[in-house]
Amino acid sequence: MMRLPVARAVAWRTLHNVFTNPSLFIPSLVFPLFFFVAFAGGLSRVEQVPGFGFPQGYTAFQFVFVLLQSAAFGGVFTGFGIARDFESGFARRLLLAAPNRTGVVVGYALAALVRWLVTIAIVTGVALIAGMQVGGDGVDLLGLYTLGLLVNVAAVLWAAGIAMRLRTMQAGPVMQMPVFLALFFAPVYVPLSLLGGWIHAVATVNPVTRVLEAGRGFIAGEPTEVAAAFGSALAMGLLLALWALRGLRRAEAAG
Amino acid sequence: MSYAFGEQVLLLARRSLVRTLRQPANVVFPLVFPLLLLAVNSGGLDSATRLPGFPTESFVAFALAVPFIQGALFATMNAGTDLARDIQTGFLNRLALTPMRGIALLAGQLGGVVAMGIVQAVVYLAVGLLAGVEIASGGLGVLALLGFTVVVSLGFGALGAFVALRTGSGEAVQGVFPLFFVFLFISSINLPRNLIEMDWFRALATANPVSYLIECVRSLIISGWDAEALALGFGIAATIAVAALALAGVALRSRLERS
Numbered sequence: 001m002m003r004l005p006v007a008r009a010v011a012w013r014t015l016h017n018v019f020t021n022p023s024l025f026i027p028s029l030v031f032p033l034f035f036f037v038a039f040a041g042g043l044s045r046v047e048q049v050p051g052f053g054f055p056q057g058y059t060a061f062q063f064v065f066v067l068l069q070s071a072a073f074g075g076v077f078t079g080f081g082i083a084r085d086f087e088s089g090f091a092r093r094l095l096l097a098a099p100n101r102t103g104v105v106v107g108y109a110l111a112a113l114v115r116w117l118v119t120i121a122i123v124t125g126v127a128l129i130a131g132m133q134v135g136g137d138g139v140d141l142l143g144l145y146t147l148g149l150l151v152n153v154a155a156v157l158w159a160a161g162i163a164m165r166l167r168t169m170q171a172g173p174v175m176q177m178p179v180f181l182a183l184f185f186a187p188v189y190v191p192l193s194l195l196g197g198w199i200h201a202v203a204t205v206n207p208v209t210r211v212l213e214a215g216r217g218f219i220a221g222e223p224t225e226v227a228a229a230f231g232s233a234l235a236m237g238l239l240l241a242l243w244a245l246r247g248l249r250r251a252e253a254a255g
Numbered sequence: 256m257s258y259a260f261g262e263q264v265l266l267l268a269r270r271s272l273v274r275t276l277r278q279p280a281n282v283v284f285p286l287v288f289p290l291l292l293l294a295v296n297s298g299g300l301d302s303a304t305r306l307p308g309f310p311t312e313s314f315v316a317f318a319l320a321v322p323f324i325q326g327a328l329f330a331t332m333n334a335g336t337d338l339a340r341d342i343q344t345g346f347l348n349r350l351a352l353t354p355m356r357g358i359a360l361l362a363g364q365l366g367g368v369v370a371m372g373i374v375q376a377v378v379y380l381a382v383g384l385l386a387g388v389e390i391a392s393g394g395l396g397v398l399a400l401l402g403f404t405v406v407v408s409l410g411f412g413a414l415g416a417f418v419a420l421r422t423g424s425g426e427a428v429q430g431v432f433p434l435f436f437v438f439l440f441i442s443s444i445n446l447p448r449n450l451i452e453m454d455w456f457r458a459l460a461t462a463n464p465v466s467y468l469i470e471c472v473r474s475l476i477i478s479g480w481d482a483e484a485l486a487l488g489f490g491i492a493a494t495i496a497v498a499a500l501a502l503a504g505v506a507l508r509s510r511l512e513r514s
Contacts, residue, residue: 027433038440041456045446049302173280184295190302199298 003103010094010107014081015114028077028115032070032123036062040130043189051194056133056220063127064144064215065188068208070123071152072179074116079159079175082108086167086251095252105160105244112156113149120148135221143226144218147211150233155179157240164247167254186212207232263355267363272370274337285329285371286378289322293382296321300445310447311477319383320472321444323404324465326375327411328435334368335415335428342423347510357511361503365412372408376401383476391479399485400475403492407468410496413503420506442466464491 018024040062047058054061085091091104098104128134136144159175166174186208187195195203203209214229275281297315304314311317341347350360380390380397390396418428441459443451443466451457460466471488474481 030433034437034440037456041453042441042451042460043300043303043445045306045450045452046300046303049305051302173284181291184291184299187299188295189299194302195299196301197298199295199301 003100003106006098006100006103007106007110010098010104011110011114014078014108014111017081018111018115019118024077024081025115028070028074029119029122031073032066032119033126035069036066036123036127039065039189040127046189049190049194052190054191054216054220056135059127059130059132060134060219061216063123063132064219065183065186065212066123066127067120067144067148068151068212068215069183070119071116071148072155072183074119075112075152075155075157076159076175076179078108078112078115078156079163080169080172081111082160082163083167083169083171083175086163087169091167091251092255101248101252102245105157105248108160109153109156113152116148116152120145134219136218136223137221140218140221140223143223144215147215147218147229147233150230150237151211154233154236154240157237157244161240161243161247164244164251167251182206182208188212191216207236260356260359263359264362264366267360268366268370269363271334271337271364271367275333275367275371281333282371285326285333286375288329289325289375289379290382292325293318293322293379296445297386303446306450308447308450313388315383315386316388316477317473318445319379319388319476320469321439322379323376323400323472324407324468325439326379327372327404327407328432328439330368330372330375330408331411331415331435332428332432333371333415334364334412335419335431336425338364338416338419339423339425339428342419342510343425351511357507358504361413361416361500361507364416365409368412368415369405369408372404372412373401376404388476390475391477392475396475396480400472403471403475403489406489406492406496410492410499413496413499417499417503417506420503420510423510438463438465443469464495467491 040059043062044058046052047054047061082091085094094104095101134141158179162171162175165171185199185202185206187203192200192203192209192213210225210228210232214223214225217224217226293315297318300318301314303309304312304317309317341350347360351357380400384390390400392399415428415431418431419425422428441456442463443460448457448460448466451460467484467487468491470484471492474484474488478484
């Protein structure tokens with residue numbers, strides 16, 4: 001009932017803060033661009049490793065990772081903002097004023113989503129200018145960006161849960177590190193089949209691997225592991241929604 | 256009671272080290288994060304060793320050079336942030352009222368950074384040896400690696416100190432970190448320069464001094480005694496150290512005059 005107006009107000013304020021403060025927006029834009037340049041530019045020879053076999057080339061291969069990484073870190077950076085709101089006392093006043101407090105979490109999630117959409121629009125433009133080949137059609141690309149959207153939502157819910165439990169900016173590494181590990185313990189540089197040893201074992205059970213492989217299938221126009229990827233992303237989102245809502249209750253209890 | 260210059264440096268180096276050790280995040284993060292990246296990269300890029308012309312069959316051995324440089328970057332941030340905090344809290348102003356020489360503060364601070372750099376280097380080496388890496392240059396090479404670590408830590412520590420002294424702000428020091436990160440990644444960090452396919456990236460990596468720092472450490476680990484790589488690596492590290500120390504010295508004098 002009162003959830004949407006609260007969500008809209010929180011999202012508007014967060015987005016206003018982000019887009020009028022370069023020190024908040026630029027890192028979330030520059031990091032994915034930088035990783036794209038460093039990986040797609042510096043490692044393109046890796047596609048010549050026997051068995052690599054990705055028809056759209058290394059730029060498209062790395063673009064999918066950068067898309068998911070920007071989605072995840074867009075969520076984490078929004079989590080930093082939530083922690084800052086708690087540290088400054090703003091979030092306490094927000095909790096007192098909001099008739100529906102779940103709307104506060106929804107608002108932060110909406111802001112993270114809009115922030116990521118702006119970032120990925122720019123990153124996609126840069127990738128296309130750099131000559132990225134896209135094999136998938138409109139439906140495939142919709143699938144790819146929807147996966148990114150689900151990852152963004154899951155990441156912001158994770159970060160919000162941490163921010164509302166610890167309520168300090170010092171919680172930044174706690175938000176970042178698990179997301180970093182989940183992303184990098186997936187087949188970042190080569191397909192899963194070319195990984196060996198312990199990293200292959202970890203990547204095989206890592207749900208991010210399903211999302212990454214499906215994303216690469218979409219951009220190549222050869223969808224693969226679609227059900228597993230959407231299932232993993234949705235399951236992560238649902239579990240982390242519970243995590244964030246319990247965090248909200250903890251913040252309410254802390255007063 | 257007046258302390259001799261050496262004692263002043265020792266006291267401040269001890270303070271710098273103890274302060275770092277009392278902040279677990281400042282010890283754990285520079286140790287763990289480079290090792291995590293080593294694990295991720297060496298696992299993910301192991302198949303790159305099958306590229307024709309790759310200099311070793313072990314990507315762990317190839318990538319082990321990176322934590323040395325990355326650890327130094329983290330140490331830089333810690334050193335700069337601590338010094339900036341001394342400025343922000345007024346410690347530097349109070350110190351300026353004592354007979355302590357300003358240069359002792361810089362030497363002491365950097366002494367702590369170098370000590371941490373050596374601890375980090377020993378940990379990285381131990382992890383590499385446990386992972387099965389054989390140091391091609393042998394025991395003397397290990398000593399050369401530690402010597403290189405001292406020069407690199409001193410240089411990067413002085414850079415962090417310079418930014419802290421110029422700006423007096425911990426946030427400004429932290430703000431420089433992404434710039435160092437760019438230098439690290441636009442280098443021969445993941446592939447030898449001759450195997451980088453994109454011309455523009457290879458040109459940037461060739462112009463980037465961090466490539467030569469990494470290649471110096473890498474040569475000692477995977478190819479033995481390579482005079483050119485060592486001369487370039489030690490030369491660039493020493494140049495950075497001398498220039499950064501000179502800049503930090505000037506910035507310190509100007510900061511003390513203002514206080």
